[in-house]
Amino acid sequence: MRQRLATVALRTSAGVWRTITRSRRSIPSLLNRLTAGFYMKDEAFAVGMEGACGPGPVQSEADAARTQHGSGARRTKDGAMGGPARVSVFRIQGGRPLSGEVSVKGSKNAALAILSGVILAEEPVTLTNLPLVSDIETKLRLLEQLGASVERAGDRVTIDASRLSRTDPDPDTVRSIRTSFYILGPMLARLGEARLPQPGGCKIGARPVDFHLKGLSILGAKIELVGGQYEATSKKLKGGEIYLDFPSAGATQHLMTAACLAEGQTVIQNAAMEPEVVHLADFLNRLGARVEGAGTSTVTISGVRRLGGGEFRIPADRMQAGTYLLAAVATGGEVTVRDILPEYQAPVMSKLKEAGVSVEHGPDWIKVLGNRFATAVSIKTMPYPGFPTDIQQPMAAVLATANGVSTVEETIYESRIGHIGELNRMGAKVRLEGRTSVITGVDHLEGTVVEATDLRAGAALVIAGLGARGETIVKSVHHIDRGYEGFEQALCSLGAKIERIPSGEWESVSR
Numbered sequence: 033m034r035q036r037l038a039t040v041a042l043r044t045s046a047g048v049w050r051t052i053t054r055s056r057r058s059i060p061s062l063l064n065r066l067t068a069g070f071y072m073k074d075e076a077f078a079v080g081m082e083g084a085c086g087p088g089p090v091q092s093e094a095d096a097a098r099t100q101h102g103s104g105a106r107r108t109k110d111g112a113m114g115g116p117a118r119v120s121v122f123r124i125q126g127g128r129p130l131s132g133e134v135s136v137k138g139s140k141n142a143a144l145a146i147l148s149g150v151i152l153a154e155e156p157v158t159l160t161n162l163p164l165v166s167d168i169e170t171k172l173r174l175l176e177q178l179g180a181s182v183e184r185a186g187d188r189v190t191i192d193a194s195r196l197s198r199t200d201p202d203p204d205t206v207r208s209i210r211t212s213f214y215i216l217g218p219m220l221a222r223l224g225e226a227r228l229p230q231p232g233g234c235k236i237g238a239r240p241v242d243f244h245l246k247g248l249s250i251l252g253a254k255i256e257l258v259g260g261q262y263e264a265t266s267k268k269l270k271g272g273e274i275y276l277d278f279p280s281a282g283a284t285q286h287l288m289t290a291a292c293l294a295e296g297q298t299v300i301q302n303a304a305m306e307p308e309v310v311h312l313a314d315f316l317n318r319l320g321a322r323v324e325g326a327g328t329s330t331v332t333i334s335g336v337r338r339l340g341g342g343e344f345r346i347p348a349d350r351m352q353a354g355t356y357l358l359a360a361v362a363t364g365g366e367v368t369v370r371d372i373l374p375e376y377q378a379p380v381m382s383k384l385k386e387a388g389v390s391v392e393h394g395p396d397w398i399k400v401l402g403n404r405f406a407t408a409v410s411i412k413t414m415p416y417p418g419f420p421t422d423i424q425q426p427m428a429a430v431l432a433t434a435n436g437v438s439t440v441e442e443t444i445y446e447s448r449i450g451h452i453g454e455l456n457r458m459g460a461k462v463r464l465e466g467r468t469s470v471i472t473g474v475d476h477l478e479g480t481v482v483e484a485t486d487l488r489a490g491a492a493l494v495i496a497g498l499g500a501r502g503e504t505i506v507k508s509v510h511h512i513d514r515g516y517e518g519f520e521q522a523l524c525s526l527g528a529k530i531e532r533i534p535s536g537e538w539e540s541v542s543r
Contacts, residue, residue: 121538122506122520124497125529126479129402130365132526136353136372137517138163138187138346142311144211145285146346147171147191149312151178151218152292153319155341156192162346163187163517166510167209174212177201178219200227203261207231209514213241214282216264217290220253225265230257243283247274251287251294271296271335279304279415284331285312291333292321300331306416307376311347318342350376351422352516355491357400358426359523361389362433362499364404367526370397379419383409383427387434404499408436408473413443425451425492431471432460432496438471450485451492457482458496458504479504484511491516498528505538 138161147168150157162168164187172182172189179197183190199219206212206229213231220226231241245255248264250272255264271294276283281304289312291298303309305327313326319342322334353372357380360367374381374393381391381398387409390401408431413421421444431438432455442448452462452469457480461472479502484490490512497504506512509532512519520530 119535120509120532121535122494122497122504122509122512123531123533123538124479124494124500124504124506126477126497126500126502126504127363128498128527128529129363130360130367130498130523130526130528133368133370134356134522134526135370136348136356137161139308139311139349139351140165140167140515141281141349141351142308143168143346144171144209145214145289145308145312146315146344147175148211148214148218148286149289149292149316149319150175150180150191150193151196151215152193152222152289152316152321152339153191153341154194154338156190156194157319157341158188158190158343160188160343160345162189163349165513165515165517167211167514170205170209171211174201174205174215177205178215196223199223199225203229211282213244214286214289216244216262217248217251217253217286220248220264220266221269221290221293224267226262227264228262229260230262243276243278243280244286247276247283247287247300248290250274251290251298269294269335271298271333273299273301275301276303278302279329281306281309281415284309288312288323288326288331288333289316291335292316292323292339293337294333294335296335298333298335300333301329303329303331304415305329307347307350307373315344318344348372349515351420351488353377353398354380354420354423355426355495355516356522356526357384357398358423358430359495359498359528360400360526361387361402361406362404362430362495363528364402364499365526366399366401368397368399372396372398374398378417380423380427383411383419387431404433406430406434408434408438408471410439410441412441415444421445421448422488424448425488426495428452428462428469428471429455429492429496429499432458432462432474432477433499434471434473436473438473440469440471442467442469448486448488451489454482454485454489454493455496458500460496476501478502481505481507483507484509487511487515491519494519494523494530498523498530507535 140163143162176182178201179195180191180193210231216226216228251269253264253266255262274287279302284304287300310327313323316323319339320336325331348371353369356369377398385391387406389403389406392399411419413419413424424440424442428440446467455462458477459474461474463470477496477500479500482493484493484506493506520532523530
């Protein structure tokens with residue numbers, strides 16, 4: 033019988049298009065392998081995309097990688113297979129004050145931690161308000177590789193991890209997002225063994241896993257690094273006393289989750305107090321865990337024999353909320369951000385008020401009246417409840433046009449500086465002194481071509497472009513798609529002029 037063939041188009045890091053011809057029946061599995069690691073490489077596979085504010089369907093890189101779970105194929109929103117890959121850019125016409133209201137989607141960081149915890153559940157788990165971003169898609173794909181079934185309807189997903197069958201997921205999938213490493217402890221607790229490569233993620237500095245490995249060893253795990261792979265085994269985890277040398281949110285979440293099925297009691301001292309730790313504890317307790325003290329520096333976990341299932345709503349993303357607030361300030365606009373907990377924005381609100389920005393808030397909303405001539409302030413990133421490291425880059429975009437000299441000291445990720453050179457390309461005056469960015473405010477920024485180097489740097493450049501004069505092109509927006517669902521659509525609803533266009537279309541015009 034004649035074999036039916038199909039062709040897939042790829043764009044390499046050198047910008048060269050090539051095609052691969054395979055049988056149509058093998059295309060879905062081929063696409064799974066191709067998309068699994070491409071977010072961490074300078075290659076791309078995506079379905080066709082059109083503008084955001086203009087005519088045509090909206091399709092982000094996150095949408096392009098969206099899975100119709102069970103089929104394995106990457107499809108467009110209407111379920112049809114897409115065409116050749118086209119990497120996109122944001123084109124922004126600056127100088128338009130934002131105005132209106134915007135609701136915040138579910139928290140990426142909370143959801144990623146919770147998806148690691150799903151591995152412990154022996155009954156189906158339903159998550160609602162799950163953000164539709166590429167990091168979440170990768171984590172869901174990882175769970176499928178372990179043997180879980182995933183059914184999705186919009187922002188509602190049901191995961192059945194009762195029949196996990198693998199302990200060695202695809203290395204490329206694991207390396208593509210850092211939080212994939214956080215499944216190590218849950219896999220040990222549930223299955224007794226795991227094999228994972230060293231973690232990846234945004235290149236924002238050294239993020240060692242020493243705290244994770246030390247804590248798991250205290251719980252009885254045996255872990256060896258063999259050929260770049262962590263090989264871990266444990267007959268049964270047992271509770272213990274864990275002290276973290278630094279209140280790492282990732283380590284706290286990872287160890288807290290693993291300890292849920294450990295024998296006896298586990299106490300984590302100097303634990304992170306981030307809201308995402310609280311959200312994870314609430315989720316685990318919903319399934320039958322016994323976690324106390326989340327949100328304080330001491331977390332106590334009393335091990336249970338098993339966890340069941342349940343339904344849980346992912347809380348709003350505090351980083352996304354902060355980004356919208358700062359975008360309003362940068363454009364001199366008036367924006368209300370809704371469906372949030374204002375207490376989580378206390379450091380940001382405090383610094384905005386110090387800068388002369390009008391800030392109001394209610395039970396579940398914050399309103400800012402932007403001041404394009406804000407006063408310079410000094411910021412030092414700290415673990416919660418300090419100023420969040422994820423917001424320092426977007427804040428730098430605002431301070432670039434503030435009156436006076438601002439300083440932003442990054443104490444958590446030493447290489448979270450990818451935005452500095454790009455802001456300077458737009459006319460900012462930012463210099464780096466050690467781990468401190470010294471920002472001398474200028475009258476205005478000028479639109480130009482810039483490139484996102486990581487998730488939050490990308491958000492910072494979008495904010496800068498919204499407030500700048502003229503047109504700004506932001507390249508490598510796949511970084512932004514890792515953490516912001518419908519970013520350009522939300523900004524358009526506030527009056528921004530921003531559209532997503534294929535990079536080839538922009539490049540042909542710019543030549």
